[in-house]
Amino acid sequence: MNRKSKIGIIGLGYIGLPLAIELSKKYPTVGFDKNRDRISQLKDGIDKTLEVEKKELNEAKITYTTEIKDIVDCNTYIVTVPTPVDKYNKPDMESLASASKMVGKILNAGDVVIYESTVYPGATEEFCVPILEKESGLTYNTDFFCGYSPERINPGDKDHRLTTIKKVTSGSNENTAKFVDTLYNSIVSAGTHKASSIAIAEASKVIENIQRDVNIALINELSMIFNKLELDTNEVLEAAGTKWNFLPFRPGLVG
Secondary structure: OOOOOOEEEEOOOOOHHHHHHHHOOOOOEEEEOOOHHHHHHHHOOOOOOOOOOHHHHHHOOEEEEOOHHHHOOOOEEEEOOOOOEOOOOOEOOHHHHHHHHHHHHHOOOOOEEEEOOOOOOOHHHHHHHHHHHHHHOOOEOOOEEEEEOOOOOOOOOOOOOHHHOOEEEOEOOHHHHHHHHHHHHOOOOOOEEEOOOHHHHHHHHHHHHHHHHHHHHHHHHHHHHHHHOOOOHHHHHHHHOOOOOOOOOOOOOOO
């Protein structure tokens, strides 16, 4: 899969914008978001997520747009839309379906679609790919290809950034996996980890979130107990943290 990439980023939130910034340093990049106010702000050098500084925005060579016509000549699409849970605690796939439909309508033979949104194992190939096939009339892994590289950005964290966090990558076949891995390796100084399948990469993201939330929730419960015992939670954690295999979690928000 040797060709010059022109990249379309679908969704310019706290995940998509930093990604677009870094990719635009090496590849022609178009940032698409359906929110007109968001696009207007970005053009004015304003990022309300506070993930990107004004200077970075002003220096970035990104074409911002709300128009699908502006991404039709891209050949690599990266979908970074949100996947929250609904009131029944089930994954809300509406944004992912909408983005897949839009990309499917402009998909050409040889194109690659990479998903970064947090999803359950199997979602890319079982949920997104059929939409791409239906809208494009193309055949998966024959005419177009897919990859999955879970986002790992911690909102507001100025130390652990896109480029300094190792990136998990994957692809729908060997050549695509190599292409996706090389693409991210070109912007992530921390390097990449190429998973053997898209489902493996999807599952890795799920357990990252679960492990973090379960452990923070546990510390939250312990903190309430310590407060009743009139013990300083931070002191307790500092003492426990002197053991080599203690996991250094702190009270915080989960879910």
